[in-house]
Amino acid sequence: MIFPVLPAQQLGLVVAVLVGFAFGFVLERAGFGRAQKLAAQFYGTDMTVFKVMFGAIVTAMLGAVVAAGLGLADFRTVADHVTSSTLLGPMVVGGLMLGAGFIVSGYCPGTSFVAAASGKVDGLVTVLGVMAGQLLWAGLEWREPFKAFHVWGDRGNFYLWELLHLPSREGPVIVALAVTAAAVGCFLAVERLERALAARADAAARPTPAGRPGRLVFAGLAAAAVLGLVTLALPTGTQARLREPAQLSQLDLARRIFSEPWDVRVVDVRELAACAARRIPGSECVPLADLGKLRLADAAPGRDLVLVAAGDLQQAPREAAAYPGRLFLLQGGFRGWEAFALEPPVPPPAGAPAAEVELYRLRAGIQSAMTGMKAAPPPPPPSAVPAAPRKAGGGCSG
Amino acid sequence: MERNPDRFWNPYLAGVALGLVLLAAFLVMGMGLGASGGSLRMGVTAVSAVAPEVVSRTPPYLRAMQSEHAHWLVYEILGMLLGGLVAAYTSGRLRWEVLRGPRIGTGARLALALGGGVLMGVAARIARGCTSGQALSGGALLSVGAWVFMLSVFAGGYAVAWFARREWR
Numbered sequence: 001m002i003f004p005v006l007p008a009q010q011l012g013l014v015v016a017v018l019v020g021f022a023f024g025f026v027l028e029r030a031g032f033g034r035a036q037k038l039a040a041q042f043y044g045t046d047m048t049v050f051k052v053m054f055g056a057i058v059t060a061m062l063g064a065v066v067a068a069g070l071g072l073a074d075f076r077t078v079a080d081h082v083t084s085s086t087l088l089g090p091m092v093v094g095g096l097m098l099g100a101g102f103i104v105s106g107y108c109p110g111t112s113f114v115a116a117a118s119g120k121v122d123g124l125v126t127v128l129g130v131m132a133g134q135l136l137w138a139g140l141e142w143r144e145p146f147k148a149f150h151v152w153g154d155r156g157n158f159y160l161w162e163l164l165h166l167p168s169r170e171g172p173v174i175v176a177l178a179v180t181a182a183a184v185g186c187f188l189a190v191e192r193l194e195r196a197l198a199a200r201a202d203a204a205a206r207p208t209p210a211g212r213p214g215r216l217v218f219a220g221l222a223a224a225a226v227l228g229l230v231t232l233a234l235p236t237g238t239q240a241r242l243r244e245p246a247q248l249s250q251l252d253l254a255r256r257i258f259s260e261p262w263d264v265r266v267v268d269v270r271e272l273a274a275c276a277a278r279r280i281p282g283s284e285c286v287p288l289a290d291l292g293k294l295r296l297a298d299a300a301p302g303r304d305l306v307l308v309a310a311g312d313l314q315q316a317p318r319e320a321a322a323y324p325g326r327l328f329l330l331q332g333g334f335r336g337w338e339a340f341a342l343e344p345p346v347p348p349p350a351g352a353p354a355a356e357v358e359l360y361r362l363r364a365g366i367q368s369a370m371t372g373m374k375a376a377p378p379p380p381p382p383s384a385v386p387a388a389p390r391k392a393g394g395g396c397s398g
Numbered sequence: 399m400e401r402n403p404d405r406f407w408n409p410y411l412a413g414v415a416l417g418l419v420l421l422a423a424f425l426v427m428g429m430g431l432g433a434s435g436g437s438l439r440m441g442v443t444a445v446s447a448v449a450p451e452v453v454s455r456t457p458p459y460l461r462a463m464q465s466e467h468a469h470w471l472v473y474e475i476l477g478m479l480l481g482g483l484v485a486a487y488t489s490g491r492l493r494w495e496v497l498r499g500p501r502i503g504t505g506a507r508l509a510l511a512l513g514g515g516v517l518m519g520v521a522a523r524i525a526r527g528c529t530s531g532q533a534l535s536g537g538a539l540l541s542v543g544a545w546v547f548m549l550s551v552f553a554g555g556y557a558v559a560w561f562a563r564r565e566w567r
Contacts, residue, residue: 020477055413086543094525099554105514133519
């Protein structure tokens with residue numbers, strides 16, 4: 001998995017300006033800085049809003065599906081990063097209100113910025129209105145009678161393929177295929193509608209016919225949807241990596257527990273009593289028989305999963321192999337971990353090579369940190385932390 | 399390139415271009431495009447200049463001030479303004495004017511723009527995003543809530559369009 005890249009803050013802000021520039025440029029050139037053109041969407045004479053919006057949704061969706069199919073990104077991880085929770089009540093009410101505000105103001109919040117930038121006073125006034133409305137509701141939403149409404153029907157991150165009970169790997173592709181087919185069908189219908197209502201269109205909002213570029217786009221979208229379907233057959237998807245889970249060395253696990261505990265999920269599959277008595281800090285006690293209860297096949301794949309057995313695991317249990325993210329087995333199991341992290345290491349003889357001395361220091365640090373802690377970590381003071389290799393640059397960018 | 403203010407891009411090509419911008423935001427930043435979240439951050443900044451104690455008393459305002467996401471969105475909006483400006487200038491659409499239908503006066507149009515804006519501001523806060531952040535970004539990643547929101551937006555627009563016809567037709 002390569003994407004999302006998630007660059008450090010300063011670079012992220014440069015990307016923000018570039019992405020925003022392209023966003024604003026395209027919106028303006030599509031005609032979204034002109035209120036009459038946007039409003040004409042709701043009188044059927046110019047369906048540009050619908051065409052551009054669904055064209056963009058289908059393009060980005062297929063891009064994400066193909067990237068996921070090629071193993072460059074995980075669809076669910078990207079979606080969890082980007083989308084908000086699904087809150088059915090607020091989304092229906094907010095949607096109806098926003099639609100009403102759209103036809104009254106002639107803009108949506110995004111296009112009002114573009115209109116303001118091109119000198120449209122009504123756009124600027126809308127921008128100020130949106131700001132006032134945001135402030136108004138943000139000031140009220142957390143108070144009593146509104147509090148309950150604010151979280152009405154909260155389903156968490158919830159996706160169409162889950163609504164339809166489709167499997168997590170094939171689901172996005174199947175839904176994307178259906179959305180693409182529906183969109184292209186709607187585009188063709190909309191072209192007919194515009195031709196039928198052409199006489200009623202006003203001069204400021206006259207639709208651009210699909211023409212040859214439009215037909216090329218339809219063909220391209222259909223081809224991308226089929227490509228997404230084809231990638232399901234590729235072995236490069238997330239699934240392929242799971243058939244042979246990688247071994248994780250004790251040193252690598254220790255490093256990850258110290259430096260990025262939020263990126264690993266350690267599951268201890270030994271007997272409950274043994275695990276309760278002594279375990280790797282931050283790990284969950286889930287005996288092998290209960291592993292199915294974690295529903296790993298449906299879990300979000302953002303974190304790497306590390307399984308810890310008593311000794312070496314020959315192969316991943318079936319329930320864990322279905323995990324859509326990366327899966328590791330701890331080398332040597334818990335016995336190996338005890339010998340590595342909980343026993344004091346033997347000091348190297350005088351004159352030992354530098355690498356050996358360095359390894360001893362590291363292990364001594366790990367041992368003192370692991371045995372000095374009664375409960376799961378707060379990370380130990382810096383002197384005891386084994387020096388994990390750091391990228392150049394300090395502060396927040398590390 | 400000739401400057402014809404009434405010529406726009408082919409809507410389907412514009413859709414693909416917008417989709418590629420959106421995809422870049424997904425894959426690089428792990429974020430969608432947005433307009434309303436940045437508005438709140440700017441609004442809160444303005445409030446804190448006038449009355450800082452109001453901001454410190456209101457948890458959602460504090461969160462908007464501290465959120466890195468909102469900070470990103472403000473920069474994205476700056477880029478958006480710049481992009482809109484350049485596109486409008488190069489196409490001959492850059493000029494001070496009030497856009498309105500043939501049967502409505504300037505004052506009434508501006509009042510409606512303000513009222514509609516406030517309504518959308520409240521709505522976008524309720525729905526956790528507007529047409530860009532929720533419908534476009536969430537819709538492309540198949541979020542159920544985003545699709546529910548998008549259908550509601552179109553439903554709301556068509557329901558009110560008849561009553562607003564004097565503004566546009």
